[in-house]
Amino acid sequence: MESVIFHVDVNSAFLSWEAVYRIQVKRERLDLRTIPSAVGGDVKKRHGIILAKSLPAKRYNIQTGESVSEACKKCPELVLVPPQYELYERCSEAFLSILKQYSPNVEQYSIDEAYCDMTGTKYIYESPYEITCEIKDRIYKELGFTFNVGISCNKLLAKMASDLKKPNMVHTLYPKEIKEKMWRLPVSDLFYVGRATTKKLHTLGIHTIGELARTDIGILRSHLKKYGELIYDFANGRDTSYVIDERPKNKGYGNSTTIPFDIDNRNAARMVFLVLAETVCTRLRKDGVSAAVVAISIVDFEFRHCSHQGRMP
Ligand SMILES: [Mg+2]
Known part of the structure; x- marks a missing residue:
């Protein structure tokens, strides 16, 4: 199926x-x-x-x-x-808890984004569009805000679909629609393609997602290695990752966020770390545990990881 x-x-x-907080509260x-x-x-x-x-x-x-x-x-x-980060966390939780009533498999992607595996709803609702309207109406009525929904057969295409016209829209992007809806977009609109990669692709004469999709894979490999293969697959609408509702349990306490723009100065970075650390510490105190090792990881806009850790006295 x-x-x-x-x-x-x-x-x-x-x-x-x-806005909703000011009106309702x-x-x-x-x-x-x-x-x-x-x-x-x-x-x-x-x-x-x-x-x-x-x-x-x-x-x-x-x-x-x-x-x-x-x-x-x-x-x-x-x-x-x-x-008001605390307010955002509360809104995010309320949002996710409604989504979880419609799908047993909801993966939070960032504070305001999630993937939902709606495959099983085929048996209950006439079409994905119908259930989308129901969820949208309900969230607007109960929580007072709007959101975009992207519908497809995999995560990448669903994500690309939700980024099409905003706000408060529902878009589909099925494989048969890729050519018409996705290939004409600038290559910088493709998921995972950041500013540096866009520049590189431009020098290779690749300006649209369609051009990337039709580029010889060997050329991409030689310039961008594994990452070149990944964005080539994405440009062709291929993504085999699953919606995973919970991260595997471990003994650590962590928190992460995705910032919609590049953090390029110390103060901004500190602010983000402070917000993340505050909630982690609250959870540690609540559970009555203490930590010995602190680790920080950063993933940049091209999904390059770097991390450091240190043991506290
Ligand atoms: Mg958003």
């Missing part, structure tokens, strides 16, 4: 969650999503970076990851709100 995989992705997650009338607004680190000092922005802010060409001062230059009336 062919798999049915969903990739769900909350639209402007941090901003949406803040603080009883504010203003919906941040309807005005130029953004979540930015250290708003008072006017430095830090834009973590998420509203659609009206996007129209001013404000980009996630750019500096707050840069963004304010583009749009002086931009309303900035500070990040």
Whole structure:
């Protein structure tokens, strides 16, 4: 039986969650999503970076990851709100718990994204589209925010589908639709293809996903090694990884996050580590255990890993 995989992705997650919080909890009338607004680190000092922005802010060409001062230059009336990581975790949990009512196999990919294996729903619902509408309506009613859904037969295609037009959309990207929907996209839109790889591919004359898909695999191998094979498979819509609902248990306590932009300075990196460490420590205290070895790993935008660890006295 062919798999049915969903990739769900909350639209402007941090901003949406803040907007809903202000409306539902603080009883504010203003919906941040309807005005130029953004979540930015250290708003008072006017430095830090834009973590998420509203659609009206996007129209001013404000980009996630750019500096707050840069963004304010583009749009002086931009309303900035500070990040609230605890709120995001609560929203993320509520979101996932509803998804888990529709699939026994939900893999959290980041704080606002998940893969759901919906293969079994064939027996209950007429079509994947029907169940998607039900989930979308329900989450909007109960939690107040929208998200994109990508539907396909594997994780890669589902992920690519959910990235098509935003917000609040449902897209399919089945193998027979790859040519029409995916191959015309710039190669930088392909999952796993970061800025450095895009540059390399451009020098090879590869500009679209379709061009990558039709490139001789030998050429890609010689320039990009194993990684070249991976993105070649992706460009052709091939992905054999499974939706895994729980990471294998181990004796350690860990926490991770995916940042939607490159972290390239110490302060921003420290902020991310602090947020991650805080929740890990809370869990350690709750379980009444202590740790001896601390390890940190980083995976960059090309999925290169690096890690360090140290033993505490
Ligand atoms: Mg998102």
